Amino acid sequence: MNSEYYEYQLTIDKILDSGSRSFSDREIVYRDIRRYTFRSFANSVKRLANGLRKIGVKKGEKIGVIDWDTDVYMHNYYAIPMLGAVLHTVNIRYPLELIAKTILHAEDRYLVVRDEFMPLIEKAKGIMPVGMKVISYSDSKEKVRSPLDTIDFWELIESNEPSEEEINVNESDMATIFYTSGTTGEPKGVWFNHRKIVLHAMSVSLVGARPPLSLTSNDVYMILVPMFHVHAWGYPYVALMAGVKYVLPGKYDYSFILRLMDKENVTYSAMVPTILYLLLTNPDAPKYLHVFKRWKVTIGGSALPEGLAKKAKELGITVIGGYGLSETCPVLSVGYYNSAIEGLDDNTKFMEQITAGAPIPLVQIKIVDPATGKEKETGKIGEIVVRAPWLTQEYYKDPEKTKALWKGGWLHTGDLAYMDQYGYIHIVDREKDAIKSGGEFIPSLLLENAISLHPKVSQVAVVGIKDEKWGERPAAFIVPKEQVSEEEIRQFLLKLADEGKIQKWWIPDRFIFISSMPLTSTNKIDKKVLRDMTQTK
Template identity: 75%
Template structure:
């Protein structure tokens, strides 16, 4: 009788690969703690034992409320490896939404950093009966709280390494809630198999030009660990054998110092974080760091003006695209065979598109109503298939049906594919400005405005208009004093050059000191739309 073994694609296989091939590669949490891959794996297995002693069972959900720390990284491995479900709680939600997601995800346990305990202490009467709370402090001193049931470090220190249980690759490994940029947060969940396949594909494209990531690179990922698996990098680094630096709570001065000290060469982030780093008062002291720095931008469109500023500093920039519902990565602007031999400026312009599909992603541009596929350079809705997309919105069959109509996941994003096979996002379907029966693509308009030298940041939204339905309003964070007239003249010149259409030029420019941000550091257009309509 055959003793064939059915190999399951589970998270423990990622950890095993890293440890066997790169046992002495480092994981660094600020200047607080350092691990080798080998010592980290031992610590993960001790945490598994501690969680089991506490009562955590297969299929139960464990929430984490923390910054980007070594504790969080332990949780990314130990909780799914037990057969339990990791809930990455969005700490930037309002308190009532944090509590709502904890209840919706049916968390039985919470791992909580000490500074977040006051939030839970205030809401202790609303927490589920029998919920156990595991607390920790950076100093490893025991946290004093009447709602603490266990200390994280004691769970590790008092336990022997756990055996790795057999878990199905199709069992739920993670759950989290969407950022809520277009409505109430919705729960999405992912299996072990989806996470492993996603990490493998992201690892593969990182090695392609212009990133050319190797095992000599050093990661510092500036995507919160509560946000879409930090784009998969907590698993990618282990598969790829790459040193991993954790920043904790984001402090851009400290981040620059960490980048220098740990010789960071690669990061991922949204455009706003890039803006904060390269405009930091101490940024000029780190030009030597920028010259070796490779950055992938996602979450929202990268304005060409910001991309060119980064390029001037010597930073290699490419972009990617994905959603909470897609694990998240769908496309990355690495060089395909049609682009690799173009001149430098043309390559740069393709690098700052949303990119081309990564391996195992099928992507189409379709008419939002008929579903008919669009031709090259024709705008439509982006729909996708890949082996790592969420199966459903958690306990929401109505929204799930809309998400998966026709057997394709509908992103709600409008875009087109150019002659080189690269995706260009022109707007969220819900953000597109509908003026006189035509769409004004806010992202394309923002991109052109960003090229004006006195503009630091820009966001364009629609304002209600009796005649046209909506008209564009531009919010500007100026780099130096600027007038509406000079911006209007600049955009008229851009329209003469064919970069935009004349009727796209905003009716009004509103100058502000800083942009309102969502929980994932994207510009919050809901707030800007409210401000635009109040300014009428």
């Protein structure tokens, strides 16, 4: 029997087409420079895809992008995978040598570069891949002057018609590649196919509609996760799928971001804790209390300190925690209300929503003994291992690390946590960051959370330092809000110990006061630098 059955492929072009059809007049806004409707954006993306094809981009070839969070980057999130090519989101906060190393390892054939980064590429010309073509652009749309032979990005759009030609792209084709932030050693390449990205966007869209976020298509998103980092947590795809107005901040300038949030009526953002801290402590923040009252925020990348969460709540911000890794696309869990807590009192719900959250749809999470792989009981600490349909299947060109990542058919996160009676995950440490003192572990994240509750503490990070008697002891680095003594902090922690909230022997031996925290390329607190600082302070 003849059949013309069509095997529908979960590819990124389907997200673009769905968004432009169902929400054609929704906007994508880049700072105060350019704005598009979803319809005009889709048209522009298809022009770019046609232009890329005409300059010779072939299926499977990798195209690196070096840019801030811009409309140009947003175009490339769609146009490159739609061609069957691979988007390489280059970490612009790496040193030049490491940028070149990831470009070489990924085997990029093309590079899209914002004008202000062109001197970087010119400097690295001698170590870049032979024959790699550079596509440059400026916000003004003037051609970029460079000794390199470059292709003008805007011409690729403006000199081409939007092609509706069906391209042979399969959902199993590689769509994106990027490199881990390097917080646990040398950066590793992780990649994702179309199917993984589409399913991830669907699940994140679905869980965002649940309380306490309760997001709808009337919300306005400004995602403050760099677009080079884990697909900006998938939100450039979620935005068109969910039909929401999407605001792109460009290079992060926190005073400007607050003004843009006000002007564009932003109601939802996602970010690491450091970014929330920088916004709430910005000198202009008191002018925008009316913005905070409508603002909903998901925090990931690092644990959400209880002190910061309570400060946000005082300002009227709805804040929840989330959890994921570069290797997991990234979202695994979010602090939405599951059925176990939706009927509980407000304080209990708040304390659960600021944890690492409960697994989102299609995610399986277990807490296991790292040595045996045996699942831990509720409330017992072990390593988080996961399964989901969007996890990276391998580290690119690194079979040995891949084997360790996927030991036993579960992805091993290296994070230590316990699951409570309601099904919410409480991260207590990275396996590598756990402080082993006298044969027992001191969970640095729980200790940081306790110190963050002191009213004079703005930021805190705890690291282990060598100790002749105990092996390791904790040292706490503190950014104070105002003058505070070591003894004040110690007495505060002793009180928490008497209340049974921490163990007395967890209290740090050293308190080091600093003016600001060192940050990684993804704005997380850099504990490697802090450990080095313990040798000099």
